[in-house]
Amino acid sequence: MxxxxxxxxxxxxxxxxxxxxxxxxxxxxxxxxxxxxxxxxxxxxxxxxSKEALFDAVFARAAEELLNAVPITPDDLPGYAGALYDFYLAHPRLMRLARWHSLERPGAAELLPVVIAANSAKVRAVAGAQAQGRVDAGLPPQALLSLILSLAGTWSPGSPEALGEGQDPPEEIALRRHAIVLAVGRLTRPPTAPAASAAPAASAAGEE
Structure with missing residues (x-):
């Protein structure tokens, strides 16, 4: 040993x-x-x-894994949301930990420096893109980021909308990913930017 x-x-x-x-x-x-x-x-x-401190250490490690795996891309927030969705599906244990954290340790993430630093950096990135006219500035950056993260996790493992780990058919997964990317695109597109055409549902399964 x-x-x-x-x-x-x-x-x-x-x-x-x-x-x-x-x-x-x-x-x-x-x-x-x-x-x-x-x-x-x-x-x-x-x-x-303590057991609680052990959980906080586990959650901090999981959060750091997510932050390193899916860095924010302020010039492509729809792509960022799609990448988050992909990561959530590939790492269901992380999503279960996040849900337990919200139920049993609400607010405890405020004590985790890695989470504080990452959230601050994301907000600054969104705010910078808004200031430069690359992202719609109709919402405060923190609110906009929260909506993006919520949309990305809509069908994540353990959510009420998901059927369950390994039970969602591939075509449904692809359609959900397409819906998330499309929704975030509409939410973040500056008023002067040309609207992206929605891909037909039949082609969504091939979207990357």
């Missing part, structure tokens, strides 16, 4: 990610996490202090 502290924490974070995604904070068991990691459960408190 590795004795390195960082390796130990990494094993706990991976095991806890599975446990929290499945059961949330209240339902998660530190003994199951410890067993999955291959360590004594007392080490969880040594390294993290």
């Amino acid at each position: 590795p004795r390195d502290s960082q390796a130990t924490k990494a094993r706990f974070l991976e095991a806890a990610s599975e446990e929290f995604a499945a059961y949330g904070i209240a339902g998660a068991r530190v003994d199951r996490i410890a067993a999955a990691a291959g360590y004594n459960k007392n080490l969880i408190y040594v390294h993290f202090g």
Whole structure:
């Protein structure tokens, strides 16, 4: 068994990610996490202090993964929303963690520097694009960003609109992605920009 502290924490974070995604904070068991990691459960408190702090560490790692995988593209916000949708589908565990976070740790993300920094950077990027006339400025940048993120997650795993992980047919996934990209395009297009024509539903499955 590795004795390195960082390796130990990494094993706990991976095991806890599975446990929290499945059961949330209240339902998660530190003994199951410890067993999955291959360590004594007392080490969880040594390294993290509490179950809640362990969840925050798991969520911070998941948020950082998302932020690094899908950087914002202020010159192509529809494409950014589509890329987010793709990432959500490919990483259902992350979405389950995010939903548990909103239920059991509302406001706790305010304590996570990575989330604060990322949100501030995204708002600045949107505001800059609005100031330069590349994005519609009818809404405050924070409100516009919130709408974009909400649209991207409309059919994400675990949402009421999704049938369930692995159950949505590919053609439906493609149509939903097309709808998100189209909606964000209409929401963010400057008034003077030419409107993009909507692709026929039959061709949406081939959209990238």
